[in-house]
Amino acid sequence: MARGWVTTVDHKRLGLLYVASGIAFLLIGGIEAAVMRWQLSFAQSDAVSPETFNRLFTMHGTTMVFLVGMPILTGFANYLVPLMIGARDMAFPRLNAFGFWVFLFGGVLLYFSFLGGDGLYGAGTAPDVGWFAYAPLTGKAFSRGHSTDYWVLGILVSGFGTLTTAGNLVATILAMRCPGMSLAKMPLFVWLMLIVSCMILVVVPPLTAAQAMLLLDRYLGAHFFDVGHGGSVVLWQHLFWFFGHPEVYILMLPGFAYASEIIPVFSRKVIFGYPAMVGATVAIGLVSLGVWAHHMFAVGLSQLQNVFFAGSTMAIAVPTGIKIFNWLGTIWGGRLQMRTPMLFCIGFLFQFLVAGLTGVMLAAASFDWQLTDSYFVVAHFHYVLVGSLLFTIFGAIYYWFPKVTGRMLSERLGRWQFWLLVLGFNLTFGAMHVSGLLGMPRRIYTYGADRGWETWNQISSVGVIFQVAAVVIFVWNVVRSLRRGEVAGDDPWNAWTLEWSTSSPPPPYNFERLPTVRSRRPLWDLKHPEDPDWRFE
Numbered sequence: 001m002a003r004g005w006v007t008t009v010d011h012k013r014l015g016l017l018y019v020a021s022g023i024a025f026l027l028i029g030g031i032e033a034a035v036m037r038w039q040l041s042f043a044q045s046d047a048v049s050p051e052t053f054n055r056l057f058t059m060h061g062t063t064m065v066f067l068v069g070m071p072i073l074t075g076f077a078n079y080l081v082p083l084m085i086g087a088r089d090m091a092f093p094r095l096n097a098f099g100f101w102v103f104l105f106g107g108v109l110l111y112f113s114f115l116g117g118d119g120l121y122g123a124g125t126a127p128d129v130g131w132f133a134y135a136p137l138t139g140k141a142f143s144r145g146h147s148t149d150y151w152v153l154g155i156l157v158s159g160f161g162t163l164t165t166a167g168n169l170v171a172t173i174l175a176m177r178c179p180g181m182s183l184a185k186m187p188l189f190v191w192l193m194l195i196v197s198c199m200i201l202v203v204v205p206p207l208t209a210a211q212a213m214l215l216l217d218r219y220l221g222a223h224f225f226d227v228g229h230g231g232s233v234v235l236w237q238h239l240f241w242f243f244g245h246p247e248v249y250i251l252m253l254p255g256f257a258y259a260s261e262i263i264p265v266f267s268r269k270v271i272f273g274y275p276a277m278v279g280a281t282v283a284i285g286l287v288s289l290g291v292w293a294h295h296m297f298a299v300g301l302s303q304l305q306n307v308f309f310a311g312s313t314m315a316i317a318v319p320t321g322i323k324i325f326n327w328l329g330t331i332w333g334g335r336l337q338m339r340t341p342m343l344f345c346i347g348f349l350f351q352f353l354v355a356g357l358t359g360v361m362l363a364a365a366s367f368d369w370q371l372t373d374s375y376f377v378v379a380h381f382h383y384v385l386v387g388s389l390l391f392t393i394f395g396a397i398y399y400w401f402p403k404v405t406g407r408m409l410s411e412r413l414g415r416w417q418f419w420l421l422v423l424g425f426n427l428t429f430g431a432m433h434v435s436g437l438l439g440m441p442r443r444i445y446t447y448g449a450d451r452g453w454e455t456w457n458q459i460s461s462v463g464v465i466f467q468v469a470a471v472v473i474f475v476w477n478v479v480r481s482l483r484r485g486e487v488a489g490d491d492p493w494n495a496w497t498l499e500w501s502t503s504s505p506p507p508p509y510n511f512e513r514l515p516t517v518r519s520r521r522p523l524w525d526l527k528h529p530e531d532p533d534w535r536f537e
């Protein structure tokens with residue numbers, strides 16, 4: 001039984017292994033966040049030492065981005081893309097398995113840092129340089145032990161797995177579609193996974209190259225980032241953020257994909273503006289490669305450079321706005337069914353709007369000069385990564401859980417989870433905007449009682465309690481539903497993409513006979529051959 005999961009090359013099983021690993025790392029990253037929030041709840045607190053706090057935010061940020069966001073998007077893509085395009089598996093099943101185990105090995109290696117090494121300050125040698133590991137902090141002069149090496153090797157190795165799977169997805173989507181499924185008939189989910197995979201293939205190698213340069217600096221006497229010998233610390237920032245900013249879209253676009261599949265089904269309408277949605281995604285993919293230095297407005301780039309990157313960053317709001325407009329256009333006039341997947345998408349729409357607006361504010365270099373490295377920025381990216389991404393991930397789990405397991409998750413528990421998460425999330429990160437505007441810098445392990453930040457930090461920490469309760473209800477809902485959830489049947493939501501044409505769970509070979517597709521709603525065509533021109537139910 002267990003052996004089957006270790007040796008599997010089946011895309012569905014590998015998809016589930018990715019998602020399960022991502023959720024396990026989410027719980028670990030969540031515990032790290034809760035400990036930080038406990039430390040920051042009171043002024044002058046010494047619940048944890050400054051060194052440990054540095055390791056906590058470094059591991060939290062690194063885990064959430066590389067070991068939560070990445071595997072969960074890869075897992076959903078792995079499970080759903082072959083089913084949605086009418087294929088039996090990915091183009092390269094063995095490479096797919098290789099990709100997963102290499103990814104997991106990288107993640108475990110990163111966490112081995114807590115146990116290994118020189119143990120200078122209690123928490124082993126977990127990395128303490130922040131998730132973007134700026135030079136010269138990462139040089140041997142300031143990072144003597146192996147903590148930074150674990151950060152470099154853990155991400156480099158897991159990144160290799162991510163790269164192979166991205167290549168596999170591109171090959172699968174371009175070469176494995178069933179008869180009749182032209183690019184213009186692909187589900188939006190598949191389009192977004194194609195663009196995300198292309199972005200991964202473009203931006204992960206520069207990060208890998210920068211990490212190799214850092215190892216050469218640390219062990220073979222190179223000077224890439226060593227200003228004393230003609231190197232440049234700003235070079236690291238350019239290389240890291242050339243990866244880092246597209247990375248946040250690599251994380252967020254799958255969330256857009258989940259919403260673009262869920263919102264139409266629960267509005268009983270087709271998506272508004274399919275071509276514009278595809279176009280906007282391509283635009284986001286391209287423009288996001290040209291905004292990276294908005295993370296470096298305070299580094300001392302030239303006026304012209306700052307103006308260019310401020311402009312390009314504001315420009316990305318246009319295609320993103322088109323997407324929000326099209327989701328609202330889909331909901332407008334629809335017969336809404338407020339089931340849990342839809343609730344999470346509605347929550348996403350509101351919180352993503354807040355994230356987008358503060359993003360546009362921070363794109364103005366002069367405004368960013370006041371707030372860069374403050375809790376206003378921490379609030380902004382958590383409205384993206386938690387308020388938007390995590391909400392769409394929960395929506396996606398509630399939507400596709402019946403297909404994967406054959407059982408429904410409890411709607412009642414789902415609603416409790418949703419409303420507790422909305423309350424907790426907005427308390428935690430809403431209050432952080434104020435702490436930031438009041439001047440609280442990020443990455444400080446404590447602060448003076450005279451700063452006026454304590455109340456806002458306590459509101460943030462109380463919010464975490466509600467978030468923890470929501471996650472506990474989620475875990476209980478999954479465990480309970482796996483055993484005695486309502487039987488789902490093949491197509492519980494009356495949807496129209498091909499994964500719902502298979503049994504729940506799908507058979508190992510996916511399709512007895514490969515389907516033939518003649519529209520963007522292949523399952524609807526099968527269910528309603530008499531009504532080829534269906535638009536509204």
Ligand code: HEM
Pocket residue numbers: 030033034036037057058060061062064065068069129130131132378382385386389390428441442443444464467
């Ligand atoms: C769910 C509850 C969460 C809470 C309470 C939380 C809390 C925090 C806190 C307190 C910090 C440290 C801020 C500082 O000292 O600078 C932080 C940093 C960060 N968080 Fe979260 N976080 C949560 C979820 C997430 C998620 C889901 C993601 C990404 C998917 C994420 C990504 C990050 C990143 C990238 C950093 C920056 C780390 C650094 O400065 O190196 N967080 N978070």
Ligand SMILES: [Cu+2]
Pocket residue numbers: 244245248291292294295
């Ligand atoms: Cu950015």
